[in-house]
Amino acid sequence: MDLNSIIVKSLTQSTEQVFSTMLGVEIGAGEVAVENGVPEANEGVVSFIGVAGSWAGTGSVCCSPLMACKICAAMLMCEAPAVNEEVLDTVAELTNMIIGSVKTDLEQHLGPLGLSIPTVVYGRNFKTKSAGTTEWTVVRFFWDGEALLVKLCLEPKEQAAHVLFHTSATQSCALDV
Amino acid sequence: MESDVLVVDDSAAIRKILQRVLRQTGMAIRTIHEAGDGQEALAVLGAQKVDLVLSDINMPKMDGLQLLASIKASPEWRLIPVVMITTEGGETKVAEAVKLGAAGYVRKPFTADQIKEKLAGIL
Numbered sequence: 683m684d685l686n687s688i689i690v691k692s693l694t695q696s697t698e699q700v701f702s703t704m705l706g707v708e709i710g711a712g713e714v715a716v717e718n719g720v721p722e723a724n725e726g727v728v729s730f731i732g733v734a735g736s737w738a739g740t741g742s743v744c745c746s747p748l749m750a751c752k753i754c755a756a757m758l759m760c761e762a763p764a765v766n767e768e769v770l771d772t773v774a775e776l777t778n779m780i781i782g783s784v785k786t787d788l789e790q791h792l793g794p795l796g797l798s799i800p801t802v803v804y805g806r807n808f809k810t811k812s813a814g815t816t817e818w819t820v821v822r823f824f825w826d827g828e829a830l831l832v833k834l835c836l837e838p839k840e841q842a843a844h845v846l847f848h849t850s851a852t853q854s855c856a857l858d859v
Numbered sequence: 860m861e862s863d864v865l866v867v868d869d870s871a872a873i874r875k876i877l878q879r880v881l882r883q884t885g886m887a888i889r890t891i892h893e894a895g896d897g898q899e900a901l902a903v904l905g906a907q908k909v910d911l912v913l914s915d916i917n918m919p920k921m922d923g924l925q926l927l928a929s930i931k932a933s934p935e936w937r938l939i940p941v942v943m944i945t946t947e948g949g950e951t952k953v954a955e956a957v958k959l960g961a962a963g964y965v966r967k968p969f970t971a972d973q974i975k976e977k978l979a980g981i982l
């Protein structure tokens with residue numbers, strides 16, 4: 683299995699597990715895509731968490747304000763009529779749990795990785811860019827008529843990371859870096 | 860006898876969830892104190908009676924492993940059980956927490972039953 687397939691599988695399983703365990707809902711995975719080039723303008727809630735180690739990058743969760751409120755209401759079992767500090771904190775923690783779980787999965791292939799503290803952005807017509815990264819693996823989920831995008835970009839920091847991935851993978855590797 | 864618990868996590872959402880889960884366990888819990896990082900937790904420990912600490916690892920200012928080390932190095936607090944609740948599922952972090960004296964380890968995402976099961980032998 684190549685690295686992108688491992689990432690897609692991990693993003694999907696981790697997101698489904700977090701929603702099932704913490705929100706008590708089943709979330710369905712939809713299309714998988716690879717995003718390249720200049721990022722499009724965002725609107726809504728976007729959270730980021732840095733991944734560091736011999737491979738480095740960023741994990742991200744993006745959703746509409748309505749979806750963010752629904753997630754908060756389900757996770758905290760409370761009313762969440764508008765995006766506020768509690769809603770943003772909940773999306774940040776959701777990101778932390780999803781990408782934290784992905785990190786644990788990827789450590790089997792890439793060696794030890796670290797996570798940063800999450801950052802959340804809420805607004806309209808803004809663009810985001812992770813310096814030095816051009817390609818994101820994106821899995822789209824749907825719950826209650828709303829979409830949730832879970833993304834990860836990851837690149838080797840040094841040649842040693844490539845060797846580590848190839849030598850630690852249990853199956854043949856099609857990764858080319 | 861009722862216990863006093865300290866929940867340490869930089870996420871207010873997780874602190875709120877743990878408050879609810881701890882109340883749902885049916886365990887004899889009197890007070891649930893909260894702290895947003897290790898430094899705040901040490902301040903609470905200095906001011907309140909605490910019988911159990913539930914702590915995240917990945918936090919700003921002072922992380923959970925530093926907090927655990929500080930508690931275990933204190934003659935006053937070293938017998939307080941500390942359970943780590945974190946997304947850090949790697950064997951290295953688990954081993955480090957156990958080496959520092961953690962009484963248990965729960966991975967996020969968690970269920971109420973997992974928390975209850977972990978605390979059953981401690982409280």
